[in-house]
Amino acid sequence: MNSRPVYGAIEAGGTKFVCAAGYGPMEVPDGWREVIPTTTPQATLGGVLAFLERIRNEAGALAGIGVAAFGPVDIDRRSHTWGSLLTTPKAGWPGVSLVKPLERFGPVAIDTDVNAAALAEARLGAGKTADSLAYVTVGTGIGGGVIAGGRTLRGMLHPEMGHIPVRRDPRDDGFAGVCPFHGDCLEGLASGPAILARWKVQLRSLPAAHPATGIIGGYLGQLAAAIALMLSAERIVFGGGVMSDERLLPQIREAARRQLAGYLPVEARAGGFDRLIVPPALGDRAGIGGAMLLAEQAAGER
Ligand code: ZN
Numbered sequence: 001m002n003s004r005p006v007y008g009a010i011e012a013g014g015t016k017f018v019c020a021a022g023y024g025p026m027e028v029p030d031g032w033r034e035v036i037p038t039t040t041p042q043a044t045l046g047g048v049l050a051f052l053e054r055i056r057n058e059a060g061a062l063a064g065i066g067v068a069a070f071g072p073v074d075i076d077r078r079s080h081t082w083g084s085l086l087t088t089p090k091a092g093w094p095g096v097s098l099v100k101p102l103e104r105f106g107p108v109a110i111d112t113d114v115n116a117a118a119l120a121e122a123r124l125g126a127g128k129t130a131d132s133l134a135y136v137t138v139g140t141g142i143g144g145g146v147i148a149g150g151r152t153l154r155g156m157l158h159p160e161m162g163h164i165p166v167r168r169d170p171r172d173d174g175f176a177g178v179c180p181f182h183g184d185c186l187e188g189l190a191s192g193p194a195i196l197a198r199w200k201v202q203l204r205s206l207p208a209a210h211p212a213t214g215i216i217g218g219y220l221g222q223l224a225a226a227i228a229l230m231l232s233a234e235r236i237v238f239g240g241g242v243m244s245d246e247r248l249l250p251q252i253r254e255a256a257r258r259q260l261a262g263y264l265p266v267e268a269r270a271g272g273f274d275r276l277i278v279p280p281a282l283g284d285r286a287g288i289g290g291a292m293l294l295a296e297q298a299a300g301e302r
């Protein structure tokens with residue numbers, strides 16, 4: 001029997017929960033990974049518990065469990081609702097604890113999915129040669145996580161950088177935006193649903209001459225510039241479904257460069273904007289990898 005500590009990792013998403021177990025972020029043995037659709041809390045968390053039970057039977061006690069969760073979620077350890085989902089629009093899930101049911105398998109750490117992805121990219125991916133990194137995901141929503149001094153940034157809640165206001169592109173004047181809270185915040189203008197609401201198809205299906213990529217890249221470039229100004233991050237990773245349009249990243253770099261107007265010494269550093277604003281190095285493994293790093297933290301803090 002293998003005596004190395006075994007960690008559990010749960011990437012809790014709005015459409016699926018990815019469960020994995022292993023000896024480290026990139027060491028998941030065959031058969032120790034399972035995908036459970038997000039339906040009701042009872043069914044989905046029941047599936048997670050069955051997975052952990054199976055791992056415990058096969059591997060012995062778990063040293064720690066990390067949860068990378070969709071949000072908003074309470075990640076404040078001092079709070080009595082620590083580990084619970086907050087005002088998520090996902091029916092049946094507000095108030096559900098993603099931590100309590102798991103605690104009988106070992107110590108649990110929880111963070112947002114984007115903070116976890118940021119942690120994995122910072123340690124193992126795009127940020128290995130940087131001290132600070134932000135990870136932005138552009139998909140159904142827009143979220144961002146931040147690593148500074150080796151830890152994820154958290155506070156009153158967690159970063160919610162998708163909801164910042166942005167300056168409107170004049171070519172995009174007639175569109176009200178889709179955010180139920182703010183209308184035309186960044187998420188309201190540049191998320192996947194906002195793109196569909198305006199142009200009826202995904203960004204990558206639009207022809208090269210269409211202004212959409214420039215408009216969306218412009219909004220996301222404003223976020224990149226804001227991150228550079230506020231957090232002084234050395235790497236800004238853009239991932240998520242909308243980023244699968246490869247025309248977008250160069251547009252974001254160009255918009256950020258325009259917006260910053262030479263104020264920060266980005267171009268004086270090696271690689272300039274190409275090194276500041278980058279795609280994920282870990283692809284879709286960042287979430288589960290980050291959850292595994294959280295599990296190691298949970299084990300260490302016991
Ligand atoms: Zn908003």
